[in-house]
Amino acid sequence: MVQVIVVGGGLAGLSAAHTLLERGANVVLLDKQSFMGGNSTKATSGINGAGTMSQQLLGIPDNAKIFFDDTKRSARDLARDDLIRVLTGRSGDAVNWLQDKFGLDLSKVARLGGHSHPRTHRGDAQFPGMVITYAQMERLEDLAVSTPEHVKILKKARAAKLLSDDSGAVIGVEYVQNGKKDSIYGPVILATGGYAADFTDTSLLKKYRPDLWDLPTTNGDHCTGDGQKLALEAGASAIDLEKVQVHPTGLVDPKEPEAKVKFLAAEALRGVGGLLLDNTGSRFVDELQHRDFVTGKMWENKKYPIRLVLNGKASKEIEWHCKHYVGRGLMKRFENGDELAKEFGLPPAVLKKTFENYNQSVRTKKDPFGKQYFQGEWSYDDFFHVAVMTPVLHYTMGGLEIDAESRVLDKRGKPIPGLFAAGEVAGGVHGANRLGGSSLLGCVVFGRVSGDSAAAYLLQATSAAVQKAGGRLGALVGQVGSTSAPAAAQPTAAPAGKSVSGEYTLEDVAKHTKKDDVWVVVNGQVLDVTKFLPDHPGGEKAILLYAGRDATEEFNMLHDPKVIPRYAPDAVIGSVKKS
Numbered sequence: 001m002v003q004v005i006v007v008g009g010g011l012a013g014l015s016a017a018h019t020l021l022e023r024g025a026n027v028v029l030l031d032k033q034s035f036m037g038g039n040s041t042k043a044t045s046g047i048n049g050a051g052t053m054s055q056q057l058l059g060i061p062d063n064a065k066i067f068f069d070d071t072k073r074s075a076r077d078l079a080r081d082d083l084i085r086v087l088t089g090r091s092g093d094a095v096n097w098l099q100d101k102f103g104l105d106l107s108k109v110a111r112l113g114g115h116s117h118p119r120t121h122r123g124d125a126q127f128p129g130m131v132i133t134y135a136q137m138e139r140l141e142d143l144a145v146s147t148p149e150h151v152k153i154l155k156k157a158r159a160a161k162l163l164s165d166d167s168g169a170v171i172g173v174e175y176v177q178n179g180k181k182d183s184i185y186g187p188v189i190l191a192t193g194g195y196a197a198d199f200t201d202t203s204l205l206k207k208y209r210p211d212l213w214d215l216p217t218t219n220g221d222h223c224t225g226d227g228q229k230l231a232l233e234a235g236a237s238a239i240d241l242e243k244v245q246v247h248p249t250g251l252v253d254p255k256e257p258e259a260k261v262k263f264l265a266a267e268a269l270r271g272v273g274g275l276l277l278d279n280t281g282s283r284f285v286d287e288l289q290h291r292d293f294v295t296g297k298m299w300e301n302k303k304y305p306i307r308l309v310l311n312g313k314a315s316k317e318i319e320w321h322c323k324h325y326v327g328r329g330l331m332k333r334f335e336n337g338d339e340l341a342k343e344f345g346l347p348p349a350v351l352k353k354t355f356e357n358y359n360q361s362v363r364t365k366k367d368p369f370g371k372q373y374f375q376g377e378w379s380y381d382d383f384f385h386v387a388v389m390t391p392v393l394h395y396t397m398g399g400l401e402i403d404a405e406s407r408v409l410d411k412r413g414k415p416i417p418g419l420f421a422a423g424e425v426a427g428g429v430h431g432a433n434r435l436g437g438s439s440l441l442g443c444v445v446f447g448r449v450s451g452d453s454a455a456a457y458l459l460q461a462t463s464a465a466v467q468k469a470g471g472r473l474g475a476l477v478g479q480v481g482s483t484s485a486p487a488a489a490q491p492t493a494a495p496a497g498k499s500v501s502g503e504y505t506l507e508d509v510a511k512h513t514k515k516d517d518v519w520v521v522v523n524g525q526v527l528d529v530t531k532f533l534p535d536h537p538g539g540e541k542a543i544l545l546y547a548g549r550d551a552t553e554e555f556n557m558l559h560d561p562k563v564i565p566r567y568a569p570d571a572v573i574g575s576v577k578k579s
Helices: 009-023 039-040 053-057 065-077 081-089 093-103 128-146 206-207 226-233 291-301 312-317 320-327 335-345 348-364 438-467 471-482 540-544 552-558 562-568
Strands: 003-007 027-029 109-110 119-123 153-154 157-164 171-178 180-185 188-189 245-251 276-278 306-310 333-334 386-396 399-401 407-409 413-419 502-503 517-522 524-527 570-575
Touching: 003 128, 003 171, 003 438, 009 027, 009 039, 009 128, 009 438, 027 157, 027 438, 039 128, 053 093, 053 109, 053 502, 065 081, 065 093, 081 093, 081 438, 093 128, 128 153, 128 438, 128 562, 157 180, 171 188, 171 413, 188 226, 206 386, 226 399, 226 413, 245 291, 291 386, 312 320, 312 386, 320 333, 320 386, 320 552, 333 335, 335 348, 335 386, 348 413, 399 407, 413 438, 517 540, 517 552
Parallel strands: 003 027, 003 188, 027 153, 188 413, 502 570
Antiparallel strands: 109 119, 157 171, 171 180, 245 386, 276 306, 306 386, 333 386, 407 413, 517 524, 524 570
16 A cells, blocks of 8 residues: 555644545545544634635735735744745635535634734634644544555554655555554654653753753653654654743642643633733733743742633633633632632732723823733622633644655755654744744644645655656655555444443442542543543543543533443443432
8 A cells, every 4th residue: 555654643743634636646644642632632722814705804904925024923033934934825725625525613702912913723622723623633533444455544653763765765664563662654744732741761851941841841751752753763854842932820729739741721711811920910011022021021020929810701701711720620700800819919909009000001102011902901899710820831832844745854954755744843834933823733734734745745755756766755655555454453443332330329330530540420421431541532530530421511511422332332330329
């Protein structure tokens, strides 16, 4: 089978795989986890796009040139015009593709920090990263079942080495699955993500940014720079590895304030009007400034704890997020200004003064911190949602050096034949600072670009092999055709699931709350999720928060009902005993 190998099952890898299939190429996708999706499922604000249908319906006068200028301004002196032009120029088409091909709702559009127009798209419910990634993931897994001759998925398969021929062209991957090494042949697209959780012995984070080593992170423990390290060993060039983005708004769990891994407070919360207040109840920054700027002001101000406060209007605009964070114990709701002042430990007059100062800025459009975009005045007689914030490791702008066709470059600046990269593994796309909403965009845009480029490369290789026996390309196609991927463990067709007969009371479930013994209840079913903990894309903490409890409401907020029978049928051990 002539095929392209995609390493990484996050949004970049999935977008590459779907594009390859559209171009008539066969795909083998390797993911080192048992559950695909990666960090893409955690993205909470949305996906950027300029000139989209959703913007046009809302009368937003945005275009790729304006988006280019905003992105270049954020990237500053490290701007790569060719890559920014691809990112922004293909952004509208990327959003439209997601809506048309996968039937997604991306009709709500918000303005995030650093954007001169509202262009960050999301739907009415759920985290957009999860919605977008799941749609692609489920479609690909269905195709792996219905057309295994075209799509194979290898899970828990860790890429260990890129295989090259005598000329230096990449011709395949050596990988480890179930403790055994195997090899598979074809051009390779790396979509393995970043290194903002690289706390390994070979840490890129520690090598290039030791000053950030002790910060908490929003990343899953799979983000250890695997793709970067594999490609560097194969002669690739890297760029901007010291450019690591520290996001200003990581959510501090009151029960576990020192936790190394933290949930992210979506930038959309500030986009709809949320304010950052220090321990004196005062503003200290334009909440819609670039992420690195806001983080710097938090460190400079040093008046902790710093809280993100949403008034009633902002809370309603982003109600689903607030409900989600409150459910996880990461955010609190207060019914009036007096309750809010008590939370701060301040006299009511202090917060009243803060709100009045802000309202003056809204009315005059002259803000002491330079804010230009406002969402209306604040009232002390309102309800509020509040969470404590801390800076967190979030995104690595640095990575493999690529060209505008997603080809990985060597140290001479020349493309390495047969090797492509998409998503966070690739550097230079965002320069010194990534704009909110451009992470998912980079995955989709460069996933599609890499798919196009790899398909074209495969076609050229096949044509050359037909015309000329032997040689590098002939060897490549010969190897590709003679060695097919082992059969993947395919997903169970929903909604079969596991037949169970046990009945348990909620008191029985409440006894299983430890990391090595975790039960939860979802829609009347009792699940033993102990073995699933390390595979959950949102991290084990997302499940442990509900250990021994009924997690139905939270589960249904985030997941489609077929998730359990598709991905964790063996976790179902029974049902809740009716009283």
